[in-house]
Amino acid sequence: MTESILKKAYSGNRISGEEALKLYENADLLSLGVYADLINKKKNNDNVVTFVIDRNINYTNICVSGCRFCAFYKKPEESGGYWITEKELEEKIKETKQLKGTQILLQGGLHPDKSLEDYVALLKYMKSNFDIHIHGFSPPEIFYISEIEGISIDDVLNTLINAGLGSIPGGGAEILVNEIREKVSPDKCNADQWLYVMERAHNLGLKTTATMMFGHIEKQEHIIEHMERLREVQDKTGGFTAFIPWTFQPSNTDLSSKTATAAEYLRVLALSRIFLDNFRNIQASWVTQGSKIAQTALFFGANDLGSTMIEENVVKAADVDFRMPVEEMIRLITSAGYEAWQRDCFYNRIRQAD
Amino acid sequence: MEPVFSDNNLEKIYEKVINNKRLDFEDGLILYNTKDLMGAARIAQYKRKKLHGNSSFFIYNQHLNYTNICRNRCLFCAYAVDYCTKDSYQYSMEDVEEEILEKTNEPVKEIHMVGGLNETLPYGYYIDLLKTIKKVRPDAVIKAFTAVEIDHLSKISGKSIEHVISELKDNGLEMMPGGGAEVLSDRVHKKLFPKKINKDRWLEIIEKVHNYGIKTNCTMLYGHIESIEERLDHFIYLRELQDRTNGFTAFIPLAFHSKNTKLSHIKETAAVDDLKTIIVSRLMLDNIDHIKAYWVMLGEKLAQTALHFGADDLDGTILKEKITHSAGAKSAVGHAKETMIRLIKNAGMDPVERDAFYNRVKEN
Numbered sequence: 001m002t003e004s005i006l007k008k009a010y011s012g013n014r015i016s017g018e019e020a021l022k023l024y025e026n027a028d029l030l031s032l033g034v035y036a037d038l039i040n041k042k043k044n045n046d047n048v049v050t051f052v053i054d055r056n057i058n059y060t061n062i063c064v065s066g067c068r069f070c071a072f073y074k075k076p077e078e079s080g081g082y083w084i085t086e087k088e089l090e091e092k093i094k095e096t097k098q099l100k101g102t103q104i105l106l107q108g109g110l111h112p113d114k115s116l117e118d119y120v121a122l123l124k125y126m127k128s129n130f131d132i133h134i135h136g137f138s139p140p141e142i143f144y145i146s147e148i149e150g151i152s153i154d155d156v157l158n159t160l161i162n163a164g165l166g167s168i169p170g171g172g173a174e175i176l177v178n179e180i181r182e183k184v185s186p187d188k189c190n191a192d193q194w195l196y197v198m199e200r201a202h203n204l205g206l207k208t209t210a211t212m213m214f215g216h217i218e219k220q221e222h223i224i225e226h227m228e229r230l231r232e233v234q235d236k237t238g239g240f241t242a243f244i245p246w247t248f249q250p251s252n253t254d255l256s257s258k259t260a261t262a263a264e265y266l267r268v269l270a271l272s273r274i275f276l277d278n279f280r281n282i283q284a285s286w287v288t289q290g291s292k293i294a295q296t297a298l299f300f301g302a303n304d305l306g307s308t309m310i311e312e313n314v315v316k317a318a319d320v321d322f323r324m325p326v327e328e329m330i331r332l333i334t335s336a337g338y339e340a341w342q343r344d345c346f347y348n349r350i351r352q353a354d
Numbered sequence: 355m356e357p358v359f360s361d362n363n364l365e366k367i368y369e370k371v372i373n374n375k376r377l378d379f380e381d382g383l384i385l386y387n388t389k390d391l392m393g394a395a396r397i398a399q400y401k402r403k404k405l406h407g408n409s410s411f412f413i414y415n416q417h418l419n420y421t422n423i424c425r426n427r428c429l430f431c432a433y434a435v436d437y438c439t440k441d442s443y444q445y446s447m448e449d450v451e452e453e454i455l456e457k458t459n460e461p462v463k464e465i466h467m468v469g470g471l472n473e474t475l476p477y478g479y480y481i482d483l484l485k486t487i488k489k490v491r492p493d494a495v496i497k498a499f500t501a502v503e504i505d506h507l508s509k510i511s512g513k514s515i516e517h518v519i520s521e522l523k524d525n526g527l528e529m530m531p532g533g534g535a536e537v538l539s540d541r542v543h544k545k546l547f548p549k550k551i552n553k554d555r556w557l558e559i560i561e562k563v564h565n566y567g568i569k570t571n572c573t574m575l576y577g578h579i580e581s582i583e584e585r586l587d588h589f590i591y592l593r594e595l596q597d598r599t600n601g602f603t604a605f606i607p608l609a610f611h612s613k614n615t616k617l618s619h620i621k622e623t624a625a626v627d628d629l630k631t632i633i634v635s636r637l638m639l640d641n642i643d644h645i646k647a648y649w650v651m652l653g654e655k656l657a658q659t660a661l662h663f664g665a666d667d668l669d670g671t672i673l674k675e676k677i678t679h680s681a682g683a684k685s686a687v688g689h690a691k692e693t694m695i696r697l698i699k700n701a702g703m704d705p706v707e708r709d710a711f712y713n714r715v716k717e718n
Contacts, residue, residue, distance in 0.1 A: 030662040262655035263701035292625035292656045335624035
C-alpha cells in the first residue's frame with residue numbers, strides 16, 4: 001500500500017494528506033528515504049547542494065510571547081533584555097561582508113515598547129550603510145507590529161519593504177495547527193494569521209521560507225496538516241523558496257519532552273520532500289541535527305544545508321552547537337559526493353565553492 | 355519492495371545478494387564508489403532483514419579499562435600514556451572490585467574489559483582480574499582482552515597462545531572483543547602501529563582462540579590513512595577466517611577519532627563513509643551474523659540511522675566509556691537501557707535485549 005503511494009508521488013502525481021499520513025504511519029524509513037531521494041534528484045538533477053553565508057542578528061531578546069519551547073527570550077520586566085545598537089549592527093554587518101556573507105537574517109522578540117518606526121529605522125540604517133540583503137522578521141513579528149500600530153498587515157509589509165526588507169524567513173510557524181499552538185505558543189499569532197501574513201507578503205512580491213518545529217507535543221496528523229496548509233498557499237502564490245523542518249530542542253525550556261531522534265527527523269524530512277511537490281528546495285538543519293545527520297539528510301530529500309550562521313543566539317541558548325565554518329560546510333557537501341555552491345536568499349547560485 | 359537503482363552497477367550486486375552468491379572485491383569497490391547511497395542501503399537492508407527481520411539488538415554492558423599504560427603507542431590512540439606519567443593509572447584488584455560493585459544493582463550482562471600493554475603488570479595480574487570480576491559479578495559474561503593482549507601475555511609468561519587461552523578460560527574468560535585488528539594491512543601497520551602485532555599474527559591468534567571454543571568479535575578502525583582497497587582486503591581476511599572457524603559473532607566498524615592523537619590533522623569521518631562502511635561490511639561479511647553500529651564512535655544519531663543501512667546492533671549501555679572519549683568523542687559516556695530501547699523503537703525497529711552471545715534476554 002505504501003509502495004503504491006510512493007510510486008504515485010515519484011511519477012509526479014500529488015499525494016493527499018490522507019496518503020501522506022499512511023506513509024507516515026506505515027512506510028519504513030529507508031523506503032521513504034529512497035523515494036525522497038529519487039524525487040529530489042528528479043527535481044534538482046545536477047548533483048548540487050547549496051548553502052548560504054549569512055549572519056543571524058537578533059535585534060532584541062525582549063519578548064511578550066513567552067513560548068514554552070524558547071530558551072532565548074526575556075520578559076520585558078526581566079533583567080538581561082537588550083535592543084541592538086547601531087554600533088553593534090555596524091560591526092556585525094561589516095564582519096558578515098568580510099566573510100563573503102550575502103544576507104542578514106534579522107529577527108527578534110515581540111517587543112511591547114517599540115513601534116513600526118523603530119523597525120523602519122533599523123532597516124534604513126542597514127540598507128543605507130551596507131549593500132546587503134535583509135531576510136527579516138517573521139509572521140509573528142509582522143503580526144504583532146500590525147496590532148501595536150493598529151494598521152493592516154499590508155501596510156506594515158509595504159512600509160518595511162520600502163525601508164529595505166528583502167524577504168521574510170519562515171520562523172514562528174512551529175506547528176500550524178491552532179490546538180497545538182495554543183499549548184506551546186499561545187501568545188503568538190495563530191496558524192491562519194501566520195499563513196495570511198505569508199500570503200500577503202508573497203502577493204506584495206516578497207519571497208519567504210517556511211519552517212516547521214516538531215518533536216514536542218504534536219501528533220503525526222498535525223505535521224501533515226501543517227504541510228497541507230503550506231502546500232495550499234504555495235499553490236496560490238509560489239512564494240515559498242524552501243521548506244525547513246527542524247526539531248524542538250528541549251534543554252532550558254519549559255517543555256519537558258525529549259528531542260526527536262534522528263530517525264524521526266529523517267522520516268519527516270523525507271515525507272516533506274514527497275508531499276510538498278510544489279517546493280523546489282528542502283533544507284536540512286545541521287544546527288539541530290549535527291553535521292552527520294545533516295549530511296545524511298542530503299539522501300533523504302534535502303538539497304540545501306542552510307546557513308553557515310556566523311552568529312546564532314536562539315538555538316545556542318538551548319545548548320546546541322551553533323556555528324559551522326564555511327570550509328566545514330563545503331567538506332560536508334563534497335564528501336557526500338555533491339558540488340557545493342554558495343547561494344543567495346532566492347536560491348540563485350553565486351559561486352561554486354572550492 | 356522492488357529496488358530502484360539510479361546506479362545500474364548495483365543491479366548485478368543485488369542479483370548476487372538475493373541469490374546468496376558471495377560478493378567479490380570488485381563488488382565491494384562498486385558499493386564503496388557508488389553515488390547511489392540509498393540504492394546500496396536497500397541491498398544491505400535486504401540482507402539485514404533476511405537475517406534479523408526488524409530486530410535490533412542491544413546489551414546491558416559495562417566497560418572496564420584496567421590500565422591506560424601502554425608500550426605500543428599507536429599513532430591513532432589518544433588513550434595510552436607512559437608509566438608513571440601524570441594521567442597514568444592501573445587498577446588494583448580493589449579498584450576493579452569497587453568499579454564493578456558500583457553497578458551491581460544494575461542488570462549488567464557483560465563486562466567488556468580491555469587495557470594497554472603495561473609491562474609492569476605480571477601474568478598473574480590478568481588471572482586475578484578475571485577472578486575478581488567473577489567473584490563480584492558471577493552472573494555477567496566476561497568479554498575481555500584482544501589478540502594484542504593475548505600475544506603480550508604469551509610473551510611475558512613464556513606460555514604458548516593455547517596455554518594462555520586455556521588458563522584465561524579456566525579463570526572466567528568467556529568471550530573476546532574484536533579490537534587490535536585496526537586495518538589488516540602491512541602498509542598501515544608499518545605506518546601507524548608498528549609495535550603492535552601485525553595482520554598475520556592477529557589472524558593466527560584469533561584462529562587459535564576460535565578453535566579453542568571462544569567466540570570473538572572483529573573490528574576495523576577506519577577513516578585515517580587506509581585506502582578503500584585496504585578496507586576490502588580487511589573484510590576478505592575476516593571472511594576467510596570466519597569460513598574456517600565460524601568464531602566471529604559481530605563485526606564492528608570503528609570510525610577514527612583524531613583529537614589528542616598524533617593524527618589530529620585528520621578530519622572526522624563523513625556520515626556517508628560511515629554508512630557505506632556499514633553497508634559494505636553487511637554485504638561482504640556474508641558469514642558474520644551481526645553488524646554493530648557502535649554509538650560511541652558514530653554518535654547516537656547516526657548509529658540509530660545505521661539500523662536502516664545494514665546494522666542490527668547498537669552495542670549497549672556501556673556505562674563508562676573512556677577510550678574514544680579521550681579522542682574527542684561527543685557521544686555520551688553511557689546510556690540508560692531505556693535510551694537504547696527508545697532509539698531502536700523510534701527507528702521503527704523492534705528492540706531485543708541480548709546477552710554477550712546474542713541470546714535474547716528474557717523479560718523480567
